[in-house]
Amino acid sequence: MAKVLYDTDINPALIRTRCVAVLGYGAQGRAQALNLRDSGVKLCVGLRAGSASRAAAGAAGLSVAEPAAAVAVADVVVMLVPDEVQAEIYTGIVAPGLRQNGALVFAHGFNIHFKRIVPRADLDVMLVAPNGIGEQVRAQYIDHHGVPALVAVHQDASGQARELAISYAWAQGHGRAGIIESTFREETETDLFAEQAVLSGGLTHLIQAAFDTLVQAGYGPEVAYFACLHEVKLMADMIYQRGIAGMRESISTTAEFGDYTRGARVIGTPTRAAMRQVLKEIRNGQFAAELERELGAGLPTIKAGRARARAQLIETVGQRLRERMHTRGRTD
Ligand SMILES: NC(=O)c1ccc[n+]([C@@H]2O[C@H](COP(=O)([O-])OP(=O)(O)OC[C@H]3O[C@@H](n4cnc5c(N)ncnc54)[C@H](OP(=O)(O)O)[C@@H]3O)[C@@H](O)[C@H]2O)c1
The missing domain is CATH 3.40.50.720 (NAD(P)-binding Rossmann-like Domain)
Structure with missing residues (x-):
């Protein structure tokens, strides 16, 4: 410890x-x-x-x-x-x-x-x-x-x-x-890994994939937005305050049962293997080398990713919905 x-x-x-x-x-x-x-x-x-x-x-x-x-x-x-x-x-x-x-x-x-x-x-x-x-x-x-x-x-x-x-x-x-x-090593490697696996990379792709699944199955994009993106903050706040076990005890029995029986299928063996590979690429310097090339080339991957993300349905729907709610970030 x-x-x-x-x-x-x-x-x-x-x-x-x-x-x-x-x-x-x-x-x-x-x-x-x-x-x-x-x-x-x-x-x-x-x-x-x-x-x-x-x-x-x-x-x-x-x-x-x-x-x-x-x-x-x-x-x-x-x-x-x-x-x-x-x-x-x-x-x-x-x-x-x-x-x-x-x-x-x-x-x-x-x-x-x-x-x-x-x-x-x-x-x-x-x-x-x-x-x-x-x-x-x-x-x-x-x-x-x-x-x-x-x-x-x-x-x-x-x-x-x-x-x-x-x-x-x-x-x-x-x-x-x-x-x-x-140590510098521990901070750097865990920080990069958490960003890639959870905080930005993992979370955004999880939300996007779930939103797409509902929309492709014929559900309304507004309904899918609220269900798969908007409510993430409420759950994150609960996990932040009470931990994962405390959150589970606070949600409905239905939600908790769905968590235990379906969650590990969504984040299953292939995802865990992908996480280990992502960590390996951080530790062996592959990610840092890729980033260095990206910076040297004027951020082509980042610019293309931003343009692609802006054009997604989840963004156009989300922007419209957020304008009517008090959810825009504080800038002061
Ligand atoms: N973002 C976070 O909350 C966070 C969390 C944990 C750790 N960190 C770490 O904290 C460090 C700072 O990150 P940050 O996000 O705070 O940075 P940031 O907000 O992007 O930094 C902006 C500041 O850097 C100045 N700056 C930018 N380019 C410059 C240049 N070429 N020459 C001189 N000044 C320049 C800007 O000056 P102008 O006003 O002139 O543009 C501005 O004052 C990083 O090591 C980051 O990893 C950040």
């Missing part, structure tokens, strides 16, 4: 002795910068000239500078720009600009694990990976809760990397929910 750390196990002092440069003010950058400020940590947000986020960060009262200037005054640099641009930013700005014996924090292990970034040997290199989107990282913090996080150390040049990572995680409110000590 992994050890889980909570606020009471943590000495938060270390991060408050450092100046942090937060590179990026997007999903995680905004949340983490504001949480650092509210935890009493000195920080500067690094944004490129002409950045659309500059006004928002300034309006929040944060000090903002161009990335190279923010890195130049920092002891700790947090890489909260998209994963696909991190290697370029590390090589062009962080490696030449971060002070000797500084520290580098990632929110996802991909670039270190797959060696797209090979950091200078004098740096502490840590992972503080939230198990939640940026919006939750900030909202939970404000509510005096937090989202859980994985923490790991890739390089410990100072001898203090673990303590610094844990105190950074404390400043994000992760110690209120639980901090699990992990």
Whole structure:
């Protein structure tokens, strides 16, 4: 069993002795910068000239500078720009600009694990990976809760990397929910696998296949949409709050019986074999290599996938139905 750390196990002092440069003010950058400020940590947000986020960060009262200037005054640099641009930013700005014996924090292990970034040997290199989107990282913090996080150390040049990572995680409110000590490898492989098998790949294809099955059998697309997509949120919320067993005890007897007798036929032996293959391709680097080629070629698969998805009946029906319901995502 992994050890889980909570606020009471943590000495938060270390991060408050450092100046942090937060590179990026997007999903995680905004949340983490504001949480650092509210935890009493000195920080500067690094944004490129002409950045659309500059006004928002300034309006929040944060000090903002161009990335190279923010890195130049920092002891700790947090890489909260998209994963696909991190290697370029590390090589062009962080490696030449971060002070000797500084520290580098990632929110996802991909670039270190797959060696797209090979950091200078004098740096502490840590992972503080939230198990939640940026919006939750900030909202939970404000509510005096937090989202859980994985923490790991890739390089410990100072001898203090673990303590610094844990105190950074404390400043994000992760110690209120639980901090699990992990490795870059474990975080990267499990994160990619969960995305592909469940959170995006598995779930979207499950919903789409079920919707298509009903529509092809002659049922109305609106009815199929509500049954196979809309209600997913209600079930996900229940699983989130009560676990799978608790959810099953809360649903109707009919639904529970259908679950035990039909669920394993839908997600059966072939799906489990496919999951093992998907995991193998993550672990042997095949997925990372494919992604690298996709990025280099200008995202042809992603662009084609988006166009195909937009044209699906489930999207046109869903868009019309969602406009009449209060289900559009919060953007503020
Ligand atoms: N999304 C999540 O909630 C989530 C959850 C867990 C972990 N993570 C990890 O957190 C890290 C950040 O992800 P994110 O989703 O927060 O990123 P994001 O929202 O896409 O980041 C956007 C920010 O990055 C800046 N940026 C983009 N390209 C840049 C470039 N070439 N040079 C300089 N700045 C650039 C943008 O600046 P402009 O304003 O100038 O466009 C913007 O401030 C990633 O490692 C990701 O895997 C994310």
